[in-house]
Structures are given as C-alpha cells and as structure tokens.
Amino acid sequence: MTGSASGIGAATVMALAAAGYHTVGLDLNADGAQRVAMQAELEHPGTRHDAVLCDVADEAQVVAAFRKAHAFLGSLDALVTSAGVVDTTPFMDISVEQFRRIHDVNVVGTWLCMREAARVMKPGATICAVASIAGLRGGGLSGTAAYASSKGGVIALAKNAARVLAAQGIRVNTVSPGATDTPMIAQPLSNPAHRQRIENLAAQQRIGRAEEIASGIVYLLSAQASFTHGANLVIDGGIVMP
Ligand SMILES: NC(=O)c1ccc[n+]([C@@H]2O[C@H](COP(=O)([O-])OP(=O)(O)OC[C@H]3O[C@@H](n4cnc5c(N)ncnc54)[C@H](O)[C@@H]3O)[C@@H](O)[C@H]2O)c1
Numbered sequence: 296m297t298g299s300a301s302g303i304g305a306a307t308v309m310a311l312a313a314a315g316y317h318t319v320g321l322d323l324n325a326d327g328a329q330r331v332a333m334q335a336e337l338e339h340p341g342t343r344h345d346a347v348l349c350d351v352a353d354e355a356q357v358v359a360a361f362r363k364a365h366a367f368l369g370s371l372d373a374l375v376t377s378a379g380v381v382d383t384t385p386f387m388d389i390s391v392e393q394f395r396r397i398h399d400v401n402v403v404g405t406w407l408c409m410r411e412a413a414r415v416m417k418p419g420a421t422i423c424a425v426a427s428i429a430g431l432r433g434g435g436l437s438g439t440a441a442y443a444s445s446k447g448g449v450i451a452l453a454k455n456a457a458r459v460l461a462a463q464g465i466r467v468n469t470v471s472p473g474a475t476d477t478p479m480i481a482q483p484l485s486n487p488a489h490r491q492r493i494e495n496l497a498a499q500q501r502i503g504r505a506e507e508i509a510s511g512i513v514y515l516l517s518a519q520a521s522f523t524h525g526a527n528l529v530i531d532g533g534i535v536m537p
Contacts, residue, residue, distance in 0.1 A: 296374070298378030299322050303505045304378065309339075310506065310513045312344065313338075315339075317344065317367075323349070328348075329346040374420075397441035398441065402445050428472065432534075436480075436493055437483040446471075450527055453469040471527050473496075474497075477505050503532055
C-alpha cells in the first residue's frame with residue numbers, strides 16, 4: 296500500500312484491515328504511516344500492519360521498501376498505489392521541474408511499485424492503482440496540466456500492466472476518484488466559490504469521503520471482482536458518467 300499516511304491511502308489501510316488483510320504502508324510521511332498502521336492493529340486485532348519510509352519516485356528506495364514489505368508479510372497478494380501529488384499551477388506558469396516531479400511521483404512511482412510487486416506476486420494476486428477523473432476529463436476540478444496528464448498516464452499504465460501481468464495471473468485495475476475530502480485538496484476547497492463549483496459538477500452535488508473510495512478499492516482487490524481486469528472504476532458522485 297503506498298500513500299498510506301493520509302486520505303484515501305489511510306482509509307484503504309483501515310478498510311483492508313477490516314477485511315482481514317495485513318498491510319505495509321510506503322509513504323514519505325513515515326510517522327503518519329506508522330500511526331495509521333498502529334490504528335489498524337488496534338481496531339482490527341489479529342491483523343498485522345507496518346510502515347516504511349519511501350519516496351515512490353526513487354527506484355532504490357522502492358526496491359528496498361518492497362523487500363521489507365515482503366519480509367514482513369511473507370507473501371504479496373495485493374498492491375494499492377495511492378501515493379500521489381497534485382499541482383494547481385496554471386498551464387502557462389508551471390516550471391519544467393514541477394511538471395517532471397508530478398510525473399515522477401504519480402507515473403514513474405506507480406510503475407516502479409507495480410514492477411517490484413510483480414517480481415514477487417503469485418498467480419491470484421491483484422493490483423489497484425489510484426488514478427483520478429482528471430485523467431479522463433483533462434483536469435477541470437483542482438488539478439492542472441501536470442496532474443491531469445499524469446493521471447491519464449496512470450490509467451494507460453495500469454491498462455498496459457493488465458495486459459502484461461495477466462500472463463502471471465495478476466489482475467490489475469484502477470479507481471478514478473472525483474473530488475474527495477482529503478488533505479490533498481483541502482487548500483483549494485477552502486475557497487467557498489471553488490468548493491461550490493466542484494460540488495455542482497456532481498449529480499450528487501457533493502464531495503466524496505475517502506472511505507467511499509477505499510470501499511471500491513477493496514472490492515476490486517477481492518475475489519468478487521475476479522473477471523474485472525484492466526477496468527477503471529470511476530467513483531465521483533456522478534461527474535464523468537463514462
Ligand atoms: N482527494 C482527491 O480529491 C483525489 C481525487 C482523485 C484522485 N486522487 C488521488 O488519490 C491518491 C491519494 O490522494 P489523497 O487525496 O488521499 O491525498 P493525500 O495528500 O491525503 O495523501 C497522499 C499520500 O501520498 C504520500 N506521498 C506523496 N508523495 C509521495 C512520494 N513521493 N512517495 C511516497 N508517498 C508519497 C503523502 O505523504 C500522503 O500520505 C492520489 O494519487 C491522488 O492523486 C485524489
């Protein structure tokens with residue numbers, strides 16, 4: 296599990312623990328990830344959880360973190376990639392360095408984690424990447440060019456992984472959340488006019504909760520989704536309706 300310290304990742308650790316999974320969270324925020332791991336153990340006795348400091352954009356750190364995770368878990372049945380960064384810089388103003396960093400974390404980081412997971416996964420294992428409806432709509436909520444293009448990249452990357460890793464018996468899917476109440480978009484949503492505009496885009500006229508994304512992720516990982524492969528589950532209260 297990447298990005299487990301906060302938001303959708305933290306909610307997913309709790310939902311996975313409730314479903315009986317043991318987890319290891321990889322995050323730049325090691326203290327936050329450790330707190331979530333401890334909370335999962337407290338609330339779901341009998342399940343084991345750990346956290347590892349890792350920048351998912353750094354190959355050596357990802358390789359080392361997956362070794363630790365595999366040693367802790369004994370086997371790797373599932374991977375969720377939720378680590379991600381948003382950018383709200385206008386199209387004409389973003390620097391090349393900023394643009395590259397967003398793609399490094401969101402796209403290269405997701406691929407590195409899929410690759411390291413696939414090295415040790417056995418047939419029946421499954422992967423769920425967290426993309427975004429920004430990748431389908433070209434942004435238009437809070438994220439701008441770098442974010443939208445990176446999330447489009449995550450959707451295509453996961454489809455390619457679904458094609459390639461099927462031969463190993465690994466299922467791969469994505470979820471594409473709409474606006475979800477997490478620290479990631481707290482700053483843009485603190486502007487009441489922006490918040491109202493985002494809420495009005497959704498048929499349900501509201502912003503989602505992290506738990507509502509986590510439940511979709513747990514479903515895609517489960518045996519109930521055994522024939523769901525290369526799919527992109529949009530969870531957005533009715534914005535895109537693809
Ligand atoms: N919140 C939304 O509205 C929304 C909508 C669509 C998609 N998403 C996606 O959902 C995922 C989770 O976002 P969230 O809303 O929970 O945000 P969040 O900021 O609450 O959580 C993101 C987590 O990723 C971690 N992280 C960031 N860069 C990292 C790196 N380089 N290496 C390791 N960890 C790193 C952060 O420390 C944090 O714990 C992201 O991929 C995001 O793009 C969020």
